[in-house]
Amino acid sequence: MMPPRTPxxxxxxxxxxxxxxxxxxxxSLVHHHRVLSRxxxxxxxxxNRSTVGTLIGQLISLxxxxxxxxxxxxxxxxxxxxxxxxxxxxxxxxxxxIDAVTIGLVGLGGKVHKKIRFETERIPSAREAVNIxxxxxxxxxxxxxxxxxxxxxxxxxxxxVNRDDGVVRHAPHLGWRNEPVARLLSEATGYPCQAANDxxxxxxxxxxxxxxxxxxxxIYLNGGxxxxxxxxxxxxxxxxxxxxYAGELGHTFVRSEGSTCHCGATGCLETEVSQSRLLGLAxxxxxxxxxxxRALGNRNSSAVNDEVARQLTYLGxxxxxxxxxxxxxxxxxxxxxxxLHALAPASLDGILHAQAMEGPAGQVKIxxxxxxSDLMMIxxxxxxxxPFLADPAGLGTxxxxxxxxxxxxx
Amino acid sequence: MMPPRTPxxxxxxxxxxxxxxxxxxxxSLVHHHRVLSRxxxxxxxxxNRSTVGTLIGQLISLxxxxxxxxxxxxxxxxxxxxxxxxxxxxxxxxxxxIDAVTIGLVGLGGKVHKKIRFETERIPSAREAVNIxxxxxxxxxxxxxxxxxxxxxxxxxxxxVNRDDGVVRHAPHLGWRNEPVARLLSEATGYPCQAANDxxxxxxxxxxxxxxxxxxxxIYLNGGxxxxxxxxxxxxxxxxxxxxYAGELGHTFVRSEGSTCHCGATGCLETEVSQSRLLGLAxxxxxxxxxxxRALGNRNSSAVNDEVARQLTYLGxxxxxxxxxxxxxxxxxxxxxxxLHALAPASLDGILHAQAMEGPAGQVKIxxxxxxSDLMMIxxxxxxxxPFLADPAGLGTxxxxxxxxxxxxx
DNA sequence: GTTAAATTGTTCTAGACACAAACATATTAT
DNA sequence: ATAATATGTTTGTGTCTAGAACAATTTAAC
Numbered sequence: 001m002m003p004p005r006t007p008x009x010x011x012x013x014x015x016x017x018x019x020x021x022x023x024x025x026x027x028s029l030v031h032h033h034r035v036l037s038r039x040x041x042x043x044x045x046x047x048n049r050s051t052v053g054t055l056i057g058q059l060i061s062l063x064x065x066x067x068x069x070x071x072x073x074x075x076x077x078x079x080x081x082x083x084x085x086x087x088x089x090x091x092x093x094x095x096x097x098i099d100a101v102t103i104g105l106v107g108l109g110g111k112v113h114k115k116i117r118f119e120t121e122r123i124p125s126a127r128e129a130v131n132i133x134x135x136x137x138x139x140x141x142x143x144x145x146x147x148x149x150x151x152x153x154x155x156x157x158x159x160x161v162n163r164d165d166g167v168v169r170h171a172p173h174l175g176w177r178n179e180p181v182a183r184l185l186s187e188a189t190g191y192p193c194q195a196a197n198d199x200x201x202x203x204x205x206x207x208x209x210x211x212x213x214x215x216x217x218x219i220y221l222n223g224g225x226x227x228x229x230x231x232x233x234x235x236x237x238x239x240x241x242x243x244x245y246a247g248e249l250g251h252t253f254v255r256s257e258g259s260t261c262h263c264g265a266t267g268c269l270e271t272e273v274s275q276s277r278l279l280g281l282a283x284x285x286x287x288x289x290x291x292x293x294r295a296l297g298n299r300n301s302s303a304v305n306d307e308v309a310r311q312l313t314y315l316g317x318x319x320x321x322x323x324x325x326x327x328x329x330x331x332x333x334x335x336x337x338x339x340l341h342a343l344a345p346a347s348l349d350g351i352l353h354a355q356a357m358e359g360p361a362g363q364v365k366i367x368x369x370x371x372x373s374d375l376m377m378i379x380x381x382x383x384x385x386x387p388f389l390a391d392p393a394g395l396g397t398x399x400x401x402x403x404x405x406x407x408x409x410x
Numbered sequence: 411m412m413p414p415r416t417p418x419x420x421x422x423x424x425x426x427x428x429x430x431x432x433x434x435x436x437x438s439l440v441h442h443h444r445v446l447s448r449x450x451x452x453x454x455x456x457x458n459r460s461t462v463g464t465l466i467g468q469l470i471s472l473x474x475x476x477x478x479x480x481x482x483x484x485x486x487x488x489x490x491x492x493x494x495x496x497x498x499x500x501x502x503x504x505x506x507x508i509d510a511v512t513i514g515l516v517g518l519g520g521k522v523h524k525k526i527r528f529e530t531e532r533i534p535s536a537r538e539a540v541n542i543x544x545x546x547x548x549x550x551x552x553x554x555x556x557x558x559x560x561x562x563x564x565x566x567x568x569x570x571v572n573r574d575d576g577v578v579r580h581a582p583h584l585g586w587r588n589e590p591v592a593r594l595l596s597e598a599t600g601y602p603c604q605a606a607n608d609x610x611x612x613x614x615x616x617x618x619x620x621x622x623x624x625x626x627x628x629i630y631l632n633g634g635x636x637x638x639x640x641x642x643x644x645x646x647x648x649x650x651x652x653x654x655y656a657g658e659l660g661h662t663f664v665r666s667e668g669s670t671c672h673c674g675a676t677g678c679l680e681t682e683v684s685q686s687r688l689l690g691l692a693x694x695x696x697x698x699x700x701x702x703x704r705a706l707g708n709r710n711s712s713a714v715n716d717e718v719a720r721q722l723t724y725l726g727x728x729x730x731x732x733x734x735x736x737x738x739x740x741x742x743x744x745x746x747x748x749x750l751h752a753l754a755p756a757s758l759d760g761i762l763h764a765q766a767m768e769g770p771a772g773q774v775k776i777x778x779x780x781x782x783s784d785l786m787m788i789x790x791x792x793x794x795x796x797p798f799l800a801d802p803a804g805l806g807t808x809x810x811x812x813x814x815x816x817x818x819x820x
Numbered sequence: 821g822t823t824a825a826a827t828t829g830t831t832c833t834a835g836a837c838a839c840a841a842a843c844a845t846a847t848t849a850t
Numbered sequence: 851a852t853a854a855t856a857t858g859t860t861t862g863t864g865t866c867t868a869g870a871a872c873a874a875t876t877t878a879a880c
Contacts, residue, residue: 016836016867018428039857048839053858070846077856078846160769169769217652232735234651239644241737242627245769246644248734253727256666265730265765317663320675321731324658325642327651355675359570359579359655426838426865449828458868463829480875487827488875822880829874836867842860849854 027392030065030085034109039080064392085109091384092153095376096129103136106381110209112374126179134188154383155195156376163244166195173226194383200247201379203231204238206332210370217328223337228270252318272314275336293339308343316351327360334369430801437802440475440495444519449490474802495519501794502563505786506539513546516791520619522784536589544598564793565605566786573654576605582672583636604793610657611789613641614648616742621777627738633747638680662728682724685746703749718753726761737770744779
């Protein structure tokens, strides 16, 4: 007996959890701030100077960050070098919509390197969306292999997405039901893929890089042409729920005599507050948020004003509920909800102070979303960054080490 | 120069964060399960046998847990000793209500050793409640000092409580405003004191020891004589918000023509669903939940049925919203809301499946609260256990080491 | 009933890791 | 030019966890 001893050592094996933790902490910090001096990292983490030194050294040798000469800021003492997140660590982002599939390449630090919008003539099926994404990624493949280390693919889907298995439970506006998009795209590209609700990812993006930077409790609401999506950050963490369905603030009850929503209930926010009603009053048949805002700004008819006031009332009820339930620091409004708020900035604040409970009402501020069209790319990429940030030293050591693709459908 | 070196070592100083983490993990596990074999602890934590051995040894010498002979379960192999949470580690719990102040002594593991209900002739002021609690605690003092190590005092208040500083922002039914109860009670007893909303603590108690045991996403709603309180557990953590005001589901908007609530808004759940309306129909002038349930069960008039159905409709709207927003596994109903649900068990399930989104609606189950009258004591004690559980080796080493009281107001 | 198998506690050792101290370096203030 | 300040770097130390080897104690097998 006695096999000649199994030292359980294959190459480096697992590092200590404490090391992984600290590496993760530093990488996340650099990712969120893009640039940070080593001294700042020492203060943020509470770790020892020398510890940060060795950790940064390891991250540099892993190709995760790089240092540049100190940007002398005029402080006393030896200048501290700047630590940057490496742009060659990147994630792919995919966002299917009713009229297009957008594919993006996003670097660590949230920089969108590339964004390709593939317009479709009709609403894409799940398989079509996957095929389009796989084809575009196949086209980028040689560049990706040469210059990037891809942590994976994140997919932002307008609908209910089970985050554990990446199955789209129901995306009403796309007409998808029970589509295992993450698995499909992963098989088609060879990259690990995860999917989540678009508004939830929007909340995360705005939290890290946008209007909610530095906060820990935030509510994000996006008004798009086909409905209202929501995402909630509680205590710095995205609210997921059991399966990742959480955050559907668009179906908050706001009106007793409301009509029936496509979700089956009556009186949902989404049926009362909609972009199409505003487009109609603005005299537009279609258009994006910028067009709408311009048109509404010019028309000052009482019909427009009444409708804006009406929609703000219902939006106010949703926000009142949300403020009472979440006690957030920030509400971030995106899409035409941002427009609505901009048209009458005092309105929502007034509703909140009158109707929400005085404790939480006094602590919340309403912001307009800051990230614009890059939002979905950054949010989806975050989905693929998350496992990497949790263990920056795991798996591949340097750029180029990427799981081989199994097939390129397209 | 060179002062003779400061070894920064005062006695034991700080242990490594990793040790504190593991100690905390083990203690919390034992606290939640009450009894657990050492082998089970090894599996739950993923730590090495030998590591668990040394950790348990340290916890035993700290008086946090104790071991008993294996309760031979008929498994192959050497039996593993049982690890129990020490009942001598305890916390004090205080719960002011409109007609009484209840003080409790709760051991690690959630066992209520003692519960003293001090009835008041009128609604107690904040200072009166503090004085009552301090007097009762002063009376228990010698017993506490002799037999217990008290981790602190937790206070469950029916109202908005700032969890950071323990100030009651507004407790409408008690008539309190901006009362620094935690500081007052701490000064009066010498124990560290924290305060929080009663329903939030109820949610935590039901999560750990009650109907939601083992779950990670739970909504707790309590219907009391003076209103409806709510608490939410998201991803295993109590939803706090910026200041701890989160969870106020009792003020969810449920009716457009609703009357004005004492919170200032209209159409709140609390104004439509109330115990007093049910008491009236049941022919009772006052009474607790058990009385109400008995009376309603006997009277089967259509007036009663209509009112029950009406209240369930509005409760259903709140739960619909909450399910869409939180995607929870469990809804726990306490107080007369539990009665309401018990009178027509299929009603809420039906509403949820018809009105909530199909993804989250299919994953949630409705439970009735399990902890009964001990709930507030357990929840409040949890508030005082939390810092202890985070660092079981911090500060005092054995029973009896308690911060000295500064004064005993009474 | 005796032996084998399985599971767990116990002891000892080694490797990893973070910290502190001492020193070196680079900037601003005097 | 010198002092003060802040930070990177090197080296040694103490802590902590995992793993190996062994002992203990039960059930299963023959």
